[in-house]
Amino acid sequence: MTTAEDVLDLFKVTSPTEVAFSKWTGDATKVDVVPHVMAHRVSFVYDLTPEDVERVCNATKRDRRNHALGDVKRKEAESVTDIVDWHPAFAFIHALHYAIESLREIPTWLEFSRFIRDDPKANAMLWNPACQMARTVSDAPDGPSWRVAWDSVRWRLGNAYYSFLREMYVVSNLRASGLDIRVHPLADALFKVDFWCGRTICSLFVKNAKFHKDNEGRKISPRQLMRDAAPKFHFHDIQLDKATEWGRVHLPSTEQLREAAERLRVAVQ
Template structure:
């Protein structure tokens, strides 16, 4: 069985003074006291067995992750737009997948976050508490709930895009690996050997719900890792259809696969 551990991530990305310092600061941060043990114990297994049909079924069967929330309402509460729970969204998504043994639809993920003990601790309870506090401060409850649905729904769609990319590149012969420690701490969506992959959406507002807080580029963050890493990017255009999972086109995936297995020129995918 293929699996990726936190030790695998550290062995690849935490080999410079800067990355070791970043890891140590995260590991000893009192705000991350409950986060560190969960992430360090995480083993990515289920995602390596997911097939194309599995992801397409989820994209077809999932409830509309944004509901009927309009963008202007979804982005109307700054405290939620800029909200980063102690457990990054990617931590909760990855744990949900491994716990359930499948890629969840949005409604399955919501059930995990609201009803599972760990899911509640990581996302459901902090989301409820933030909404409660904002309502106490005068924010209309319906507005706060709409903004939270927008925040989490966009993050869910982003995770589906990453899973689809993982599956498609593995089908194209790329031994792509993922782990929430690499994503949340080192800004690496996936990697193959010593090539780190970033999946980005051109529209900054659309990206905000997926990779908010990525002020430091992956290339800069890992620039002094030895042996040197190479960096590739799959850049998506902004979504043009509301409520539809925005997936990379085959031509982009073909190009990325050629880069990652060494047939293309070095450097970004484009």
Template sequence: MARTTSDDVLQRFCVSPRTQEIYANWERDPRRADVAPIVMKHQTKLVYELTTAEVEAVCRRTEHALGQVKRSDGEKVAAIVDWHPDFAFTHMFHVCMEQMQCLPAYQDFRAYAYSHPLGLKMLGDPAKAKVWEVADRGISEQLVRDAMRWRVGNAYYSFLREVYTVVQLRSMGIDLRVHPLADALFRVDAWVDDKVVSLRVGNKKFRQGDAAGRKMPPERLLTDVLPPFEFDTIELSPATKFGAVHLPSSEHIAGAAARLSGP
């Protein structure tokens, strides 16, 4: 049975002065005192067992992660737009999936986040505290709640896209690996051998094409690793249909498979 541990991540990526510094700073950060032990203990296994049909079934049955929130409202509260708890969203989704032993639909993840002790610690309690804090500044509590739903819902959709992509490419014989430590620290969505894969939806606020954006790309974080990595990006156009999971097309997947299977 395939599995990926935090030690696998460190042996693959934490091998240069810059990456070792990134890891050391994260490990000793007081805000990560509760985070690091959980992430370092995490083992990725279930995603390697999922089939494309199972992922597609979750995409069909999931509650719409953005609810009825309009983009204009979801991005109106600046304090929520860029908010994240001490646990990165990728930590929460991966831990939730392994504990539930299934790929969670949004309603499953939400129930976990607001009822399970670890889910409350990772997201439920921090999210509620942030909503109250921002609403106390005089902003409509409903608007703040809508903004939080938009923030978490979009993170969930991003995770679902990544799982779908990994499962599809693995079904084509490409031994892609994933782990939340690699994602959160080095922005590595997945990797195989010396190839690092990034999946993103074109968005000028973050990154699009070769333009600079707010989100630091793995090419910069791993720049001093030797021998150097190869970097492959699967970039989707912005979604045009509200209420449907925005997944890579068969052409996106086939193109990535051809690039990743080459020498």
């Protein structure tokens, strides 16, 4: 199990991370976010096998209902700037982690969509803000139609979901190789740490993407936040080429996973 306190003990050890945490806890827009994230415990994620994640990744290809991007046209979706740059109070990763720990399984897109609609807490975290954002944008003077606004929201949420599946795939594979890989939404959203092993911080991103991550982008890197830590952290990047196949979760190759596992084993020795 990994708790928020575990994250703070490990990462809130430099001036930039202390400042980031102080700003976050003092932000009036995060009044509901902070207690939720601080109480979140990661446990079920560590029971996931690579096969579990592969099953869900394959569902997006086999079943159109589980296609996270649906029939959304990318150019049209990304033309709605307000939504492309939209960050709700709860980061997407908060809702995704909440879903997986609540459901005790990694949800398909259809299951995740139902969860954020039907679960009161998830609804307040993501579904209701998403609906409000689409309505606000479409109701604005010269705003797009409701369909275009909602498609833009769908594009934003769908890409966040795919990014989460990709991260869970890497985490489950590296843990299956015997490495004690850890994750937590506090580390991810606030300190930009996708996952870690000992004192090695790992970043997973797609080359040339608008955002390396779905929620806050990568305007600040974990290297910037924790370069002055003592003892020092090590950093490892897993970079994927741009996806070329529509509707398929873009995953690292077996060779990339093997290389990451070998480098992490050396780092933790």
